[in-house]
Amino acid sequence: MNEKVINNPLEDEAIYIFREVAGQFDKPVILFSGGKDSITLVRLAQKAFYPAKIPFPLLHIDTGHNFPETIEFRDQLVKELGLELHVHYVQDNIDAGNVQEESGKYASRNMLQTDSLLQAIEKHGFDACIGGARRDEEKARAKERVFSVRDDFGQWDEKNQRPEVFDMLNGRIDFGQNVRVFPISNWTELDVWSYIQQEKMEIPSIYFAHKRNVFERDGLIWSAHDEYVFRADDEIVTEKVVRFRTVGDMSCTAAVESFAFDIDKVVEEIKASTISERGARIDDKRSEAAMEKRKQQGYF
């Protein structure tokens, strides 16, 4: 028998938040991208409800431009934990003419995810969407609440947020509204990696150094995957040893050169890093207020 439960304030807080979701909402869902943050969420949810199963399904908004490794990983995890997975495809929305695909050099389906997410929420009647966003990622996210109320259109009203005092979470909403929940709000990128290391969690292989065909643009390394990522004729493909720090849509996620082949090396690398995680997210470079604008429109 173990002596005393060891406190880990960030983990305890996240578990507390998950249990509040179970206590306050009828139809919660975990937004799952297959990235490290959402994998961490699933781990925390497991801990929150053990020995019962995680009482929420997963929802993946699939841009169609995924890294195949991520999708494989997702399906494996869902199977292992016996979870229900909903997938909504951005492609369906494009085909139906609801949204228009971007074109040109920086074309990405990242923005198009918002419409699919809102449709999924409406279709299934989800009242709480649990996501892996962290406040340290970006300036606008630094002001995000743990329970963030969205209106029928998924909009975030940053000037009219509910104050969150102590650890009391107010999830009361009207019909049609929903709440975005961020259990790892207070975690940093390093906290997530250290947790993955500590828990010996499996993560998709693209987070570790591997050989990949890439090309350079604007000082960033892009995956040479011509089917999804626009590449000009003068942008020359070379093979490099790289890894990804963040995994989103292939068209908006840049790689970094790295020889971190295992989790210990990744944690070392993050500790020494002088570039923020989102520095490799092309979608945030569009303008200084890019994230804030996307959030107001209902983006995660």
Add this chain to the structure above:
Amino acid sequence: MEENKNKVLKLSTAGSVDDGKSTLIGRILYDTNSLTDDKLEAIERSSKLKGNDYLDFSLATDGLVAEREQGITIDVAHIYFSTANRSYIIADTPGHVEYTRNMVTGTSTSQVSIILIDARKGVIEQTKRHFFINNLLRTKEVVVAVNKMDLIGFDQEQYNTIVADFKKMIEASDYKNQNITFIPISALHGDNVVNKSKNLAWFNGNTVMEHLENIRIEDIQEDAKARFQVQTVIRPKTDEFHDFRGYAGKLKGGELKVGDDVTILPSGRKSQIKSIHFFDQEYLSASKGSSITITLTDDINVSRGDLIVKSEELPKEGKQIRATICWMDNQPLAPSSTYFLQHGVKLVKSKVKSIAHKISTDATGAIEKVDQLNMNDLGLVEIQLAQELHFDAYGENKGNGAFILIDTKSNTTAGVGFIE
């Protein structure tokens, strides 16, 4: 350091407009190498655009578009950094007169308060307000940073006067259990923030960061009784755990052990702790802050919101409470209005019976008769509850002595209360 692994220290900052709070935070981030190259580049770019000839570190924290336009912080922002020793979370709260609610919000989640004073202005109305709110929330560890020392020629005498003025406030305050540390700094130039200042050689104390690094969590934790509020009941309904019935929650205060005699409230039923679980492991005990699952020796009905306590440490109970309220909503609080009162995770219908008085937030805490409380007002109120509440005075147990009031129509969090 292994002993501080997984340790976090939560800070909040309070200061008036232009006291340099954001600059202080930016400076801490810069001098602890917590600003990444891309963030630093963005700051350099923006500073140049604004025509500054120095780096404007406040840009590291001022997040929202409206803020950048107005050059002020309008909401609580959270900033993260770490040293080799531990992680820090700063709740950056604005210093405007009208933003009391934000300061209460930011202070409610932090263990250390940093109060900024502009050395040119000394202790002013707003300093008193910040200190008052600090005391209302019973923040034990306070750092008073006297900023902009460069603008008064790093003058020791002026600094001493400010410290003496602040000490007068401390004497007048009713909360005595604090550790208050004074530090002269210049956030803009980095004096005594992380690195010792040559300009302030007359000051023998620690820099702000040195001081923070030396704070021991054990020293600033409140000494409270064990309160375990059930968030959700865990019933796996699988073959392996067929009869498992666990109560999941986060322990507020104290310690619980297997074998403890406990009372479940409101039912008053008695039982014993059979087991304590964290994930797939069993433990003999758990202490404050742990998100655990417990089982009891008796098969009794326990549901969300119920409070499990040691039988020899019963809390107070009642359908009427007196509490200091900080009002946070545009819609004023008027007597005889009904609200949902959320006490931890328990929701109870409630009615504000009367407002005894409004409390001025200057150091005097002067009281005034009023008909209603407006946003950012503090007041003492009587609340009538639809069901018995099991609580402690806020001063005895913060987690079991605070509540929020939720507007029944808009659902917004309209106020926060501290039970007497």
